[in-house]
Structure formats: C-alpha cells, structure tokens
Amino acid sequence: MMDLIRAGAIVLITAVVVLAFTMPPPLASMQSGKEASRIFFFHVPMAQMSFVAFIVAAVYGISYLRTRRVSHDHRAATSAELGLTFSIVASITGALWARQAWGAYWNWDPRQLFLFVMILIYGAFFALRQATGDVEVRRRLSAVYLIMAGAISPFLYFVLPRLYTSLHGDANQVVLSAGSSNMSGAVGAVFASSIIGFALLYVWLLNLGTAAARVGDTVGAATDE
Amino acid sequence: MNDTMSAMVAVLVTWTGVVWYLLRVDRRINRRKDSE
Numbered sequence: 001m002m003d004l005i006r007a008g009a010i011v012l013i014t015a016v017v018v019l020a021f022t023m024p025p026p027l028a029s030m031q032s033g034k035e036a037s038r039i040f041f042f043h044v045p046m047a048q049m050s051f052v053a054f055i056v057a058a059v060y061g062i063s064y065l066r067t068r069r070v071s072h073d074h075r076a077a078t079s080a081e082l083g084l085t086f087s088i089v090a091s092i093t094g095a096l097w098a099r100q101a102w103g104a105y106w107n108w109d110p111r112q113l114f115l116f117v118m119i120l121i122y123g124a125f126f127a128l129r130q131a132t133g134d135v136e137v138r139r140r141l142s143a144v145y146l147i148m149a150g151a152i153s154p155f156l157y158f159v160l161p162r163l164y165t166s167l168h169g170d171a172n173q174v175v176l177s178a179g180s181s182n183m184s185g186a187v188g189a190v191f192a193s194s195i196i197g198f199a200l201l202y203v204w205l206l207n208l209g210t211a212a213a214r215v216g217d218t219v220g221a222a223t224d225e
Numbered sequence: 226m227n228d229t230m231s232a233m234v235a236v237l238v239t240w241t242g243v244v245w246y247l248l249r250v251d252r253r254i255n256r257r258k259d260s261e
Contacts, residue, residue, distance in 0.1 A: 017233065021236070038229070211255075212254055214258075
C-alpha cells in the first residue's frame with residue numbers, strides 16, 4: 001500500500017509540475033502576476049495540507065494521552081513537523097506570488113500574517129519539545145500543546161482572515177470556484193491532482209518520519225544502556 | 226528558453242533532488258527496520 005502511495009505522490013506531483021508550467025496560467029485575465037499565478041498549483045495545496053497536518057497532529061496528541069502509545073507521539077510530532085514545513089513553503093511561495101501581483105513580498109495581508117503566526121506557534125512547539133530531557137514529560141507536554149494549537153488553527157486559517165479585508169479575495173475566488181466556469185476543466189483537474197499528490201506525499205512522509213523516530217528511539221535507548 | 230520554461234526546469238530539478246533524497250532515507254530506514 002505504501003509503495004502505491006509513494007509512487008502516486010511522485011508521479012502526480014511530477015505531472016503537476018510539468019502541466020502547471022505548460023498550460024495557460026490560472027489567472028490569465030490578470031494584468032500583473034499572470035504568469036506567476038502558476039504558483040497556485042503548489043501554494044494552495046501546501047497551505048491546505050499544512051492545516052490537515054496540524055489537525056492530524058492534534059488528533060494523535062489526543063490519542064497519545066488516551067492510550068500512551070509511543071507510536072502516536074511519534075506520529076503527532078512528525079505531523080507537526082510536516083505541517084510546519086508545508087506552511088513555511090506555502091509562505092515562501094505566497095510571498096513570491098505577492099511580489100509579482102501585489103508589488104511586495106510582505107503586505108500585512110491577514111492570510112500571510114496568520115500563516116506566519118502558525119509558523120511561530122509550531123516553531124515554539126519544537127523548542128518546547130527539546131526543552132525537557134524527561135521523555136515521558138516531553139511526550140505529555142507535546143500532546144497537550146498540539147491539541148491546543150490544533151484547536152486554534154481553524155480560527156487562524158478560516159475565521160480571522162475572513163474578518164478583515166484581504167488581498168486574497170481574487171485568489172479565493174479562483175480556488176473556491178474549482179470545477180466551475182471560473183476555472184476551466186483542465187486547470188481544475190491539475191489543481192485537484194496537485195491536492196491529491198500533496199496529500200499522498202504527506203501520508204508517505206508521515207510514515208517515513210514516524211519510522212525514523214522509532215529507529216531514533218531504538219538507537220537512543222541502545223546508547224543509554 | 227523563456228522564463229516559464231526555465232522555472233519549470235528549476236522546479237523539476239529541485240523536485241527530483243527531493244525525491245532522490247527521500248527514497249534514499251526510505252530505503253535506509255526500511256533496511257534498519259528489517260535488521261531489527
């Protein structure tokens with residue numbers, strides 16, 4: 001099964017890279033940032049996957065507190081790592097788009113700002129995770145932190161950005177209209193493939209990271225003895 | 226080659242590097258798991 005997921009992620013994302021640059025740009029009618037709008041095929045799925053990863057981390061945090069299974073702590077921490085990585089790359093790709101379409105890398109746009117807040121929250125998580133030497137305390141603290149961070153993430157991703165005027169208005173329209181007349185069939189299909197590709201990549205990396213953490217624990221335990 | 230094609234080549238090269246690294250790590254971890 002994991003072989004299929006791995007192959008699916010590699011094939012789909014490679015195909016999306018080629019198609020994203022060879023087909024007409026999603027915002028072909030825009031004056032500025034027309035060509036740069038191709039970055040949406042990567043930026044939006046990564047922002048979406050970062051949210052999914054943070055929620056999965058919180059779910060595994062709850063599961064760890066209930067069952068005390070070490071593998072759930074590994075999965076929670078790995079998912080938070082992946083969420084942080086995806087949100088950093090989404091921020092960078094967003095900034096590249098912003099420079100072309102809005103004139104500056106940073107515009108104090110609500111979505112830019114709240115994604116940056118998420119990066120700070122999860123950056124602090126890894127500082128906290130390294131702060132204690134007691135493995136049991138570290139796992140419990142991590143689980144509680146990830147549950148709290150996961151609980152506020154829907155507000156930072158979906159609620160707060162909608163309370164303020166956002167430069168993302170035009171982008172939201174494109175994303176939300178996937179499959180409708182605003183997004184042609186081919187663009188919508190590539191966009192959907194990208195979302196599936198990044199979801200498969202996330203599942204592959206979650207498994208890989210969890211296995212690496214397990215091996216790391218085994219090596220650590222052997223060194224301590 | 227125009228800017229769009231150059232960007233595609235740059236992204237493809239980066240993605241190939243990422244995949245190569247991840248597959249290497251995947252193989253190593255699986256070998257380690259099998260030997261345990």
